Amino acid sequence: MLKSLGVLLITIILVGCSTTPEAQRCIDSTPRASSERWGCLNNASAEARAREQQNQYFAVQQQIEQMRTAAESQCRGYGFTPGTTPFAQCVMQIDTAKRAAFDQQKQAEQLRSQRYSQCKLIESQAWLSSGPSFFEALPQVKAAFDNCMAGIPPPPKLEVFCSRIGRDEVKCSSR
Numbered sequence: 490m491l492k493s494l495g496v497l498l499i500t501i502i503l504v505g506c507s508t509t510p511e512a513q514r515c516i517d518s519t520p521r522a523s524s525e526r527w528g529c530l531n532n533a534s535a536e537a538r539a540r541e542q543q544n545q546y547f548a549v550q551q552q553i554e555q556m557r558t559a560a561e562s563q564c565r566g567y568g569f570t571p572g573t574t575p576f577a578q579c580v581m582q583i584d585t586a587k588r589a590a591f592d593q594q595k596q597a598e599q600l601r602s603q604r605y606s607q608c609k610l611i612e613s614q615a616w617l618s619s620g621p622s623f624f625e626a627l628p629q630v631k632a633a634f635d636n637c638m639a640g641i642p643p644p645p646k647l648e649v650f651c652s653r654i655g656r657d658e659v660k661c662s663s664r
Contacts, residue, residue, distance in 0.1 A: 563583055579653075582661050583649070594647055604638070649662070
């Protein structure tokens with residue numbers, strides 16, 4: 490019981506070590522353990538989440554723009570003339586293939602992230618069920634985490650390869 494309480498306390502302390510600028514502003518400007526501080530911290534957390542979502546949105550938009558620009562450049566390289574139907578079809582083929590590869594890669598990363606979270610939980614359970622000494626428990630805990638993560642390959646880095654076929658067509662594949 491005492492050991493599990495210690496692990497819980499260490500976890501809480503470690504989670505509390507990182508603060509956003511908004512949260513630090515709240516800590517610096519409000520009285521300790523006041524409802525004003527808790528309200529401020531709650532708002533700061535919401536602001537940080539909103540900023541992170543906005544940054545992710547802009548990053549995705551930037552990636553989409555880069556993919557489109559690269560597709561247009563590739564189609565010009567194949568000899569298609571911008572503004573023509575074959576050029577538009579070429580851009581669409583490349584864009585569709587790259588988006589599919591991007592989606593596959595994201596899905597693989599999400600699965601790996603979920604597995605990582607599950608393994609961290611198994612690691613926590615190993616800490617709780619391990620011996621009384623930290624140094625005795627460390628190899629068991631590390632082995633529990635490593636065994637959980639074993640066999641999970643890193644997310645694939647899919648590449649899209651396209652080639653011109655005939656006069657007005659492009660064929661793409663990903664590997």
